[in-house]
Amino acid sequence: xxxxxxxPRYLIKTRGQQVTLSCSPISGHRSVSWYQQxxxxxxxxxxxxxxxxxxxKGNFPGRFSGRQFSNSxxxxxxxxxxxxxxxxxxxxxxxxxEYNEQFFGPGTRLTVL
Amino acid sequence: xxxxxxxxxxxxxxKGAPVELKCNYxxxxxxxxxxxxxxxxxxxxxxLRHISRESIKGFTADLNKGETSFHLKKPFAQEEDxxxxxxxxxxxxANSKLTFGKGxxxxxRP
Numbered sequence: 001x002x003x004x005x006x007x008p009r010y011l012i013k014t015r016g017q018q019v020t021l022s023c024s025p026i027s028g029h030r031s032v033s034w035y036q037q038x039x040x041x042x043x044x045x046x047x048x049x050x051x052x053x054x055x056x057k058g059n060f061p062g063r064f065s066g067r068q069f070s071n072s073x074x075x076x077x078x079x080x081x082x083x084x085x086x087x088x089x090x091x092x093x094x095x096x097x098e099y100n101e102q103f104f105g106p107g108t109r110l111t112v113l
Numbered sequence: 114x115x116x117x118x119x120x121x122x123x124x125x126x127x128k129g130a131p132v133e134l135k136c137n138y139x140x141x142x143x144x145x146x147x148x149x150x151x152x153x154x155x156x157x158x159x160x161l162r163h164i165s166r167e168s169i170k171g172f173t174a175d176l177n178k179g180e181t182s183f184h185l186k187k188p189f190a191q192e193e194d195x196x197x198x199x200x201x202x203x204x205x206x207a208n209s210k211l212t213f214g215k216g217x218x219x220x221x222r223p
Contacts, residue, residue: 003156033210043199043213056210090157092211101147102211104157 002026004093004105012111018079021108025072025093031055032074033102034066037088046089049074050096078110086112115140117202119214126190127222134185134217136174136200144202146176146183147211151197160185160198170194190221 005024013019025032033056034046045058049068068074072093078085088109092102116139126132138144146163161169163176163183174185183200200214 035211035213042215045210045212048210058210092157101159101162103159106156 004091004103006089006091006105006108008108009106010109010111012113013081014113015081015083017081018077019081019110021076021078021089021091021110023074023076023091023093023105025074025091026103029093029095029103030072031094031096031100031102032068032072033092033094034074034076035090035092036060037090037107038086043090046076081112083112086110115144115202115204115210115212117200117212117214119200119217121217122215123218123220125220125222128192129189132185132187132190132194132219132221134198134200134219136183136185136214138181138183138200138202140181140202140204142204144204146174147201147203148172148174148183148185149199149201149213151199153196157199190219192221192223195219195221 007022031050033048036044046060047066048056052068063079066076088107090107091105094100094102118137120135148160149157150160151157172187174183176183197216197218199216201211203211
């Protein structure tokens with residue numbers, strides 16, 4: 001099985017811009033979760049989508065949003081970028097059952113200048 | 114609220130020494146606990162989970178509900194164990210998200 005893929009791998013944006021990140025889960029996985037990883041805060045949960053519906057949400061401002069398509073692919077959008085949004089954004093897919101293992105993608109490195 | 118605490122940021126040991134990576138959690142209910150590992154230049158991957166009760170690459174972890182701990186142990190460290198280790202917790206249903214600790218860097222010296 002192909003693993004979780006994320007595009008693009010690297011992004012450089014300036015403050016005030018918006019950005020869209022994409023995640024393709026493992027075939028058959030219906031759950032996609034997004035995480036922000038920074039040196040100071042570590043791995044923080046953004047949100048989870050399951051069958052095109054947001055199932056869980058972390059404590060991030062409304063500038064962070066996401067969606068999931070019928071093929072389980074997911075996108076994450078960040079509007080009005082701030083310097084503090086610079087981070088590695090990880091996507092993870094899972095079957096969606098209880099306590100199920102999450103498989104992580106390589107991440108998208110976002111740098112906001 | 115779900116919370117995972119990894120009290121140490123770095124553990125450096127010599128090859129062959131025992132390793133214990135500490136993890137404490139806070140959750141009102143029955144959580145599932147995980148250890149994830151990230152080797153250099155590789156993606157984050159599951160090392161082991163409580164529910165499967167397996168030993169992976171010589172690592173074991175026991176859930177102690179009384180002390181709310183899930184420490185990761187290995188009796189004899191190998192150089193290839195050098196990596197970043199994250200403890201994580203998942204609740205059930207609406208709390209199924211993964212909450213991670215800050216992680217600990219394990220460095221095994223030859």
